[in-house]
Amino acid sequence: MYEAFAARLAEHEQQLIEWRRYLHRNPELSFQEKNTARFIAKQLQSFGIEVRTDVGGNGVLGLIRGGSPGPRIAFRADFDALPIQDEKDVPYKSEVPGVMHACGHDGHTAVLLGVARVLQEFRETLHGELVLIFQHAEEKPPGGAKFMIEDGCLEGVDAVYGIHLSSEYPLGRLGLRSGPAMAAVDAFTIEVHGKGGHGARPHQTVDALVIGTQIVGGLQQIVSRRVDPLESAVVTVGQFSSGTAFNVIADKAELQGTVRTFSPKIRKQIEEELRSIVRGLSEAGGARSDIHYLNGYPPLVNPEIETERVKKLVAKHFGEDAFLEPPPVMGAEDFAYYLEQRPGAFIQVGARTEDVRTQYAHHHPKFDFDERALLHAGNTFLALALDYLS
Secondary structure (H helix, E strand, O other), X not given: OHHHHHHHHHHOHHHHHHHHHHHHHOOOEOOOOHHHHHHHHHHHHHOOOEEEEEEOOOEEEEEEEOOEEEEEEEEEEEOOEEOOOOOOOOOOOOOOOOOEOOOOHHHHHHHHHHHHHHHHHOHHHOEEEEEEEEEOOOOOOOOHHHHHHHOOOOOOOOEEXXXXXXXXXXXXXXXXXXXXXXXXXXXXXEEEEOEOEEOOOHHHOEOHHHHHHHHHHHHHHHHHHHOOOOOOEEEEEEEEEEOOOOOEEOOEEEEEEEEEEOOHHHHHHHHHHHHHHHHHHHHHOOOEEEEXXXXXXXXXXXXXXXXXXXXXXXXXXXXXXXXXOOOOEOOOOOOHHHHHHOOEEEEEEEEEOOOXXXXXXXXXXXXXXXXXXXXXXXXXXHHHHHHHHO
16 A cells, blocks of 8 residues: 555655745745745645644644544644745745745655645545644744644644654665654843943943853853763854944843753753853953843654654665664754654654755755655655554
8 A cells, every 4th residue: 555655646746846846935934934834724725635724823734534543643844944045046046035945844844745635635545534734933942833732733643753854864764763862952142231432441341242252151161061071962152243333342242042952950050050150250240141041942852662663664665774873963853842742753854965955954055955855755754654544
């Protein structure tokens, strides 16, 4: 039966590519994806699938009811884009200035639409139900998953799976590891309030810029000097804004950054250390600082049983050599929220070839992937659907 489903999806390959390229030309930022949500809902409705919109915000749910009773499983695809200028020279280049799909979400959405179309055509052969979770706002904490779960997207679901097209792995390979696979992500903003003045009279000022640079240096010592070296953690300051002119001492500075961890204990420790360092350096310099600290996505942990299920399916349908067990990464994913609620797995689908255009990192202005990976991802979903619902 899998061969019949895969053959049917292959007949729709050009449609998957067209959907992906349409979405790539028309990206929308997190929590702003109104047009994309309407596009998804319209396609699902054209297949005859039950649709629910505005789920937890801009999320879309589809429901495929099989011909016989059975389990209810869920597949998830995200569809938000990033605030990055598309620098590719391709016909499907983003038409929205400063916004692009630089992480493959356009491909994820196209894949799940194709899978939905095939499974709806064969729905009478299925024993159970499939929930199609089209999720908004994966890229921006607090993320869309949390709100969609609160709005009932996992109601009655026995297992949930997600895929991610990856330029880190070769085309034809699928990556998955049991246990902690991706880190928790937190975000912080630090506002330093000093006393500005003339660049020639520093003694009459409190230089927010200088204090801000001291804070940047202090934060780099959290991981190197405060955290157990056997634990994994990252503290990164990604933005620093201060000053208005070459001869003016700044009265304000703003720092923005991220913290990545696996251990809840280390996660809490780093936040406490950050607050202590900022408070101490600000007071020492005569300034005042405000800290805005957001606890974002939890660590993504793949359960062992579901990981083994995927591994066996990959070997059965794609060959023993197709499966990879990648190391944990400090990147984050709000699919972690689904795995806190239900068993399942988050699967990396290789999309890199020798073509240089497929080798750029995620979130790079020239990010792209080999579109043959769309079928590989879709067939992974189909294999899982049949394993549960056949």
